[in-house]
Amino acid sequence: MNTKISLRSVEKSFGDRKVLDGVDLDVASSEVIAFIGSSGSGKSTLLRCINLLESIDDGAILLDGVDISLPGLDADPIRRRIGMVFQNFNLFPHMNVLRNVTLAPRKVLGLSADEADDRGHELLRRLGLHDRAGAYPDQLSGGQQQRVAIARSLAMEPEVMLLDEITSALDPELVGEVLDVVRELKGNGMTMLLATHEMGFAREIADRVCFLHQGQILECAPPNELFGAPRNERTQQFLQRVIDSGRL
Amino acid sequence: MNETVPGTSDRPGTVASGTSHQPVSSREVRRRFERHQKRRSTLIALTSTLVVVGLLVALIPQTPGWYKVKRSFFDGDVFSETFPRLLEAFVKDVQIFLWCAPCILVWGMVLAVCRSVRTPALFPLRLFAAAYTDVFRGVPVILTILLIGFGVPGLGMDRPWNSPYLWGSVALVLTYSSYVAEVFRAGIESVHESQRAGARSLGLSSGQTLRFVVIPQAVRRVVPPLMNDLVSLQKDVALVSLIGPIEILRQAGIDKSKFANFTPYLGAALIFLALTIPETRFVDHLMARERRRTSGTTIR
Incomplete structure (x- = not known):
């Protein structure tokens, strides 16, 4: 298995607060990594750093062995290869669904309007949204919006997908439809890094689950191991709290 | 919202049933009170408008300069x-x-x-x-x-x-x-x-x-x-x-x-x-x- 993404002692601070404190991780092609941990543990920041939405203070992030975290590097061509889906969808409210999906292929990849539309319709069909192509984001349910956001990201044919708590803003009954899409992506061999509070889902879909605490990966193991027999004391405490609150 | 009168509501009968001793009559009382309030505020608005306009129409021509203003502006x-x-x-x-x-x-x-x-x-x-x-x-x-x-x-x-x-x-x-x-x-x-x-x-x-x-x-x-x-x-x-x-x-x-x-x-x-x-x-x-x-x- 070749390594798709490598994190090497990644550090990031916001002011005095250290959000990432030496994160090391190798992610293989087609591997699915789930980051778990309490709010503020650095899950989202880590994903934003990989997508270069935040710059890191120290360390390195390698994509196919190339350091993409070097300062002064043009981030745009790298972001094209890494798709990101956000907790609050971040859809463009002034564009209909199809335009949301086709904007970047047209403007960044230079596809013609027809080519982009074909690609957009195809994706929307795949995600069960073909009848909503002309709707505006505000007219859709949360689950539909999030699926549009995933389609928008997939339209760039990324090599890696970063999913940042993509079900946290959804009503419980809408979570399933979004997770179905993630399952399908895994089936297609997409390399994915996801931050999540859905322990059950992390357990089901991830090849490895990584527990983040105060900006450090304390434990990284296949789900059965991490959920079944967590080695680190902090992980045990965290999972116990999750169990106590009835979310596992 | 057409009505901005405080204390009135279009939804009668929102009495918390747990605290009312006689639910039915209490609701009726509230409804009657709200209707009364609404009618009263409409009446007040109407009267005050009429009074103001009436005063203006009656008083402006009484001013000493009205005749001249009327001639030079109208x-x-x-x-x-x-x-x-x-x-x-x-x-x-x-x-x-x-x-x-x-x-x-x-x-x-x-x-x-x-x-x-x-x-x-x-x-x-x-x-x-x-x-x-x-x-x-x-x-x-x-x-x-x-x-x-x-x-x-x-x-x-x-x-x-x-x-x-x-x-x-x-x-x-x-x-x-x-x-x-x-x-x-x-x-x-x-x-x-x-x-x-x-x-x-x-x-x-x-x-x-x-x-x-x-x-x-x-x-x-x-x-x-x-x-x-x-x-x-x-x-x-x-x-x-x-x-x-x-x-x-x-x-x-x-x-x-x-x-x-x-x-x-x-x-x-x-x-x-x-x-x-x-x-x-x-x-x-x-x-x-x-x-x-x-x-x-x-x-x-």
């Missing part, structure tokens, strides 16, 4: 004689407005984008835009018109470069673009950071993000304040008369002197209203349509 003959000329002169106001407005919008947007640029290399641009808006927002329009309208033609250039229409318009564009730039800038800043994150994560450059994602949303949001500025512009076009052009205000002044009567001013005011009120309503209509189109539900 003269029907003067009105009908001057009105067509005013209307003709008003075409000039509309023309000035029509060529100024696009320039203002474009130039204002350029300034706003300059001020929103975050690249350090372009800091001078940002500084220029900031200084520009500070200066032209800080000087009364009328002074800018006088300074530019009398100053620049003084350079002695040939026609058409000495035209008061040209320099009056330039003064309006300079001033109003600084207002409009601030409006656009507020709109640009109101677009949430997550929209930029969404766009950048797809590989769009910062310029593309601004152009396709941020500015379209910003413009939609600022249409109402923008229209405010354009309606003001429509009125301030009349100030260009100070440096020469015979537009409606100047025409009204000429007719005032000719007839020794102020009625032409009233006519001019009516003409302005006939344009500005529909303008505002039209924009309200556009906004409502846009809201209906892009959102599922409308609050309020």
